[in-house]
Amino acid sequence: MKISNDSAVPVYTIAGAEARPLPEWLVRRRKRSLKQDAAFAQRVELLQDFEFEEASQCVRVSEDGEWVMSTGTYKPQIHVHNLSQLALSFERHTNTINETFQLLSSDWTKSIHLQTDRFVELHTAGGLHYRTRIPRYGRDLVYDRHSAEALIPAVGVNAGGSGEVYRLNLEVGRFMKSYEIDVGGDDMATTGAGSLQGGINAGSVNTASIAEDSHNLLAFGTSLGTVEFWDPRSRNRAGILSAPTDAFEGRSEISALQFHRSGLELATGNSSGLVHLYDLRSPVPILKKDQGYGYAIKNIVYLNSSASTRAQTAEPKILTSDKRIIKIWDARDGKHWTSVEPAVDLNHVEWCKDTGMLLTANEGKQQHAFFIPQLGPAPKWCAFLDNIVEEMAEDPNDPNAFNKNSGGDVYDNFKFLTMEQLRQLNLDHLIGTTSLLRPYMHGYFVAQKLYEEARLISNPDLWQEQRQKSIAEKVAKERESRIRGNKKATVKVNRKLAEKIMEREEKAERRRAKRVLEKGGDDDMLDADTEPAPAVGEVEDDKPKGVLSDPRFARLFQDEDFEVDEASHEFNAINPSTNASTRLPKGLTAVEQEELDSAQESSDDGSSDDDGQERAQRPAKKAAPVDNTRISTSSYKKSGHNKRPPGPQMVVSSSARRAEPTRDRTFGSRMSKLKERRPANKSTTTVVGEREITFAPERKGKQSETQAQRHDRRKDKDRRSASNNAFRGM
Incomplete structure (x- = not known):
């Protein structure tokens, strides 16, 4: 197959x-x-x-x-x-x-x-x-069951100049008087007794059809392109139908005929490959169909079902064939359905x-x-x-493929329902009273259209159930996504960067799914509310592309020339938190700073020049960690920043006093002593560590007395400065 x-x-x-x-x-x-x-x-x-x-x-x-x-x-x-x-x-x-x-x-x-x-x-x-x-060559053969006659359309004309359809009565066993059909003369124009009865251009009756299921009218198609209707009861001509003339080839011969089951519609096929549908009450065709190849139509079949219930639900279709192709199309509008070549x-x-x-x-x-x-x-x-x-x-999931894994067993526009399903749809009262339910095994075949209407009537909130079902599917999908394995990025270079991007995209997807569930599962409405409107000329994609799936950044994870060197100086300067050697020291709290200062001051006060031997015998103190982020004094001087520019200079003075031999352990005692020692002529605040800034203008080449009296605090290395300013002693 x-x-x-x-x-x-x-x-x-x-x-x-x-x-x-x-x-x-x-x-x-x-x-x-x-x-x-x-x-x-x-x-x-x-x-x-x-x-x-x-x-x-x-x-x-x-x-x-x-x-x-x-x-x-x-x-x-x-x-x-x-x-x-x-x-x-x-x-x-x-x-x-x-x-x-x-x-x-x-x-x-x-x-x-x-x-x-x-x-x-x-x-x-x-x-x-x-x-x-028979006297002349036959073209077709049909059997009239009502009169038990075999009708044989033939070629040529009789002595009266008319074509003949021979009638062989099988009941009496002899030929009856023929039906005389107008087919023209030997030259397709001359009629009457003077025309020849045979020849290469002789007219003929090509085909015949009988409306067996209705009025039993006989139809004969001729070489002139006409269709004659005969009543077999009176054996008289009932009418003549002239087919439309082709603008290019003129009148074509009728090569195929077929009555519809109702008897009110007739399909004709001619030698040019055209099919016309006629209503017997009108001489104008209601539909015209071209077979496509230009060959004579050989067969016309109405694909009508013998079961009345199935015929009501099935769409009407017509099969037409020539010597090249078989076409099946819709009889209502001529739309193509399928074909076999x-x-x-x-x-x-x-x-x-x-x-x-x-x-x-x-x-x-x-x-x-x-x-x-x-x-x-x-x-x-x-x-x-x-x-x-x-x-x-x-x-x-194609219902026409007879698949049992789909939602229901759909069988040629019928749906199989059990007795319980019929009760749910309130269709059980139709059992035995109508032909719309066809019993089969343990259930019934119901027309698909009837099933759809009954389902909507019995459950008008069907769309709400479908919405709840879609929401439940999204919730289940989100639950499955919570249990995730370690996804490995399939990249050649920059694996850490790719994993970091994947983790960020997963977090964003989780946040979006959470918002979708909070909105009730309407992700379209959520996208419409959150996403900005695209600009003019901008194409809006269905899903936003990430960095890993964007073809513009493909070489970043495939080409070795784009590999990130994490040991380089540039990478450490841009990402200082990723390098442990360049991290800033952790800041101390006020209590830890006070304990550290007191320990250093007590060690300084207890030492003297006479105790050099004891100092040498003591274990060496551990050096404080060097802060590489600060600018040293020597490098600052070499860069020329130590030179004072002419003009007014900014002098920074501190309100804190020199450290005493003994220091208080609490903030309260220190604050009380600061109030006692505060000079009367200067207004200072009581906040520890606050500084006052004064501007003293001076002339060029002449030092002020304040600057002359200042001493170099850099020489007092054994004393602690009250200020934490690293640039004070420069």
Whole structure:
């Protein structure tokens, strides 16, 4: 099995994949070489010997759906397949090639065949029952069940200059008076008794159709492009329909006819590949469809279901075919639905009613069999195709693929419901009272449209349930995302930077998910509220791209030239917190600073010049950590900052006194002594460590007395300065 087309409606080729005949010796050699091929061993062989030596002409399925009869050549023969056994039942040879045939009974036992040598043969289960000859070559063969007459449209005109449709009455066993159809003369223009009865340009009645399910009106298509309607009860002409004229090719011949089941609609196909739909109450076509290749239309089939309930829910479709392609389209607007284009020319197409199976008679050695799941189920004699198609379906949620993993079992526009589900939808009162519920096993098949309406009526808040379901799915997804493994960034260089960016993006995603859950799951409304409107000409993406997924920064994590050197001076200057050697020392609290100062002062006061030996015997004090961030005095002098510029100078003086031999341990005692020692002529604050700044202007080349009296505090290295200003002694 393989898909014949790539449209939305798949068509599976069941038989006839290799339509071109191959030499017999090549086939045997190829079969020997394919014994070990798994695809060849698992192929689907639908019908045994569903083929002819050269080509097939016509194929029909019996009304009971158990038999298939087909005719072909060469030598001219008839094949009958038993569908329950999927095998060829028998074959029967004829004298000449079969033009077309009809099954007269519900099975294969009675049939009538139109041969190309003007003979009409009647076949039964025992073989050829009777054969008779008609005056001129026949073009088509239909059977009128109401009057038990075989109608045979023929080529040429009679003595009165009219075309004929021969009537072979099978009840009385003789020919009745023919239907006389206006087909023109020998030259397509001359009419009357003077015209010839045969010739290469003689008019003909090409096809016929009968409205069996309604008014039983007869329709005959002619070579003039007209359709004549005849009433079989009165055997008189009821009307004539003139097909529209083509602007380029003129009037085309009618090559195919088909009545709708209602009897009010007629489909005609002409030799130019155009299909027209007519309402019998109007001579103007209601729809025109072009087959596309310009070949004569061979078959028109209304794909109507025999079940009335299914016909009400299914969309009306029409199958039209020429020798190149089979098209199925909507009968309401002519919209294309699907198509099949085999590798060989087609002669006839047969539809297995109420199924999705199509059988063809074609010019290849093998006859074709196509299966369309969306058109209908597989026939009961090959029901296994449904399971095969289900496994081959590309979309597992496609309801037309007969997948049982979807939300419900949808079967050709029907939904299977159990008794409990019917009670929930309040449809249990329809059981036994209407044909809308079709019992099957432990439940019922309900029309899909009826099911949708009943579900909306029984549960009007269905949209709210769907919203709650979507919110629950997002919450579950967020819960799963909380348990995360250690994601490793798949990068070549700058791995630490990539991991840092990934961690930052995960945190941002968690915050966003939290906001979505707080808003009730409406992430679209959240994005609309938080995100700014895009500028003019700016393209707004569906999802913002991160640094790792942005192609502009791809080389940052792949190219070694962009690797970050964390030991470089530039990296340490930009990221001082990442280097332990350049970190600033931790600041001390006021209590720790006071204890440290008191310990240093007590050690300074207790020492003298006479105790040099004791100082030498003491263990060396641990050096204080050097602060590399401060500017040294020597480097400051070398840079020329020690020179004083001319003009007024800024002098910084401190209100703190020189350290006494003994110091108080508490802040209160220190504050009380500061108040006692405060001079009367100077106003200082009581805040410890506060400084007063005075500006003393001076002249050039002359030092002030205040500057002359100042001494160099840098010499008092053993004394503690009250100020923490590092630049004071420079």
